[in-house]
Amino acid sequence: AAASAQRRRDHVPVFSLEVFPPKRNASVGTIYDTLDGLQGVDPDFISVTYGTGKQADRTATARICNTIRQEYDIPVIGHLTAQYLDEQGASEALEMFEQAKVRGVLALRGDAVPGREPAGVFDHASDLAAFIRRTHPDLTIYGACYPEGHPQSVSLKEDVENLRKKVDAGVSHLISQLFYDNADFLNFVQMARAEGVDVPIEAGIMPVMNVGQVRRMGKLCGARIPHALDRMLDKWQDDPRSLRAAGIVYASQQISDLVAQGVQGVHLYTMNHPGITRRIWQNVGDLFETQA
Numbered sequence: 001a002a003a004s005a006q007r008r009r010d011h012v013p014v015f016s017l018e019v020f021p022p023k024r025n026a027s028v029g030t031i032y033d034t035l036d037g038l039q040g041v042d043p044d045f046i047s048v049t050y051g052t053g054k055q056a057d058r059t060a061t062a063r064i065c066n067t068i069r070q071e072y073d074i075p076v077i078g079h080l081t082a083q084y085l086d087e088q089g090a091s092e093a094l095e096m097f098e099q100a101k102v103r104g105v106l107a108l109r110g111d112a113v114p115g116r117e118p119a120g121v122f123d124h125a126s127d128l129a130a131f132i133r134r135t136h137p138d139l140t141i142y143g144a145c146y147p148e149g150h151p152q153s154v155s156l157k158e159d160v161e162n163l164r165k166k167v168d169a170g171v172s173h174l175i176s177q178l179f180y181d182n183a184d185f186l187n188f189v190q191m192a193r194a195e196g197v198d199v200p201i202e203a204g205i206m207p208v209m210n211v212g213q214v215r216r217m218g219k220l221c222g223a224r225i226p227h228a229l230d231r232m233l234d235k236w237q238d239d240p241r242s243l244r245a246a247g248i249v250y251a252s253q254q255i256s257d258l259v260a261q262g263v264q265g266v267h268l269y270t271m272n273h274p275g276i277t278r279r280i281w282q283n284v285g286d287l288f289e290t291q292a
């Protein structure tokens with residue numbers, strides 16, 4: 001914790017982690033396994049995702065935020081998806097976050113759940129950001145961004161224009177969707193700056209864990225798979241141990257290059273796999289230490 005505080009003072013890039021609440025029918029203890037497994041990793045904050053599905057437990061994110069802050073002494077960001085909430089629902093969620101003493105809220109629209117009608121109050125993340133700014137001015141508002149464009153956008157240019165609206169509505173920090181080619185992220189940052197998006201942008205990195213996950217993410221969020229990664233997937237598709245090792249190297253190289261290129265932060269999607277996160281931190285943690 002001391003190192004991450006110093007890091008902020010010295011303008012060294014931010015390093016943060018994302019975890020998700022255990023599935024409803026899983027033991028709550030699994031989150032302790034994840035958090036205990038992250039001992040030795042020194043993030044500036046941990047963000048906790050918010051479930052949108054029918055089975056999702058609405059209080060889980062705030063409860064886990066509270067646990068991480070109180071029992072592990074790490075600052076937390078709570079995610080909140082809003083398209084199925086009305087103003088009262090959003091207020092209740094924000095109250096819970098305030099009680100959990102979160103450092104900020106990641107304001108999201110969220111994905112559509114088949115068969116469920118949106119409430120029609122928060123059509124975009126920018127609507128939620130504006131609501132938070134008006135009703136909870138002390139909360140720092142984070143937002144999501146998409147280096148390769150959001151899948152529903154006509155073009156990256158249009159998506160970046162919409163991103164500007166999100167920032168104008170009150171988002172003061174951005175965290176990116178995962179990407180596998182750093183050139184895509186760096187190009188996106190340039191476009192965002194040209195559009196007047198001047199807030200810090202953290203690069204989202206998801207380590208490769210198995211072939212299905214990468215192919216699924218490619219389809220779901222449009223993440224392009226570069227040749228080098230494609231080769232890795234082909235070579236070790238039936239050898240999970242080697243693929244995991246190669247995935248750790250790939251993510252570590254991505255992070256090292258991003259830091260060399262001067263990014264403001266890296267956000268690691270842990271997928272609740274602390275062992276992989278620890279090994280990546282062993283490789284790149286020194287890059288986030290303060291310079292003497």
Ligand code: FAD
Nearest residue numbers: 049050079108109110111124125144150152153159162177
């Ligand atoms: P928006 O910012 O509203 O964008 C959605 C689309 O609308 C884009 O095409 C955009 O260009 C367009 N748009 C945006 N604003 C406007 C506007 N003002 N006018 C017109 N068009 C506009 N999902 C979860 O369910 N739970 C999570 O915890 C979660 N965490 C995430 C964390 C990160 C870092 C990221 C990158 C994604 C996360 N997601 C999560 C997924 C996210 O919910 C989906 O990507 C969702 O489809 C979009 O949410 P958003 O907040 O980015 O939407």
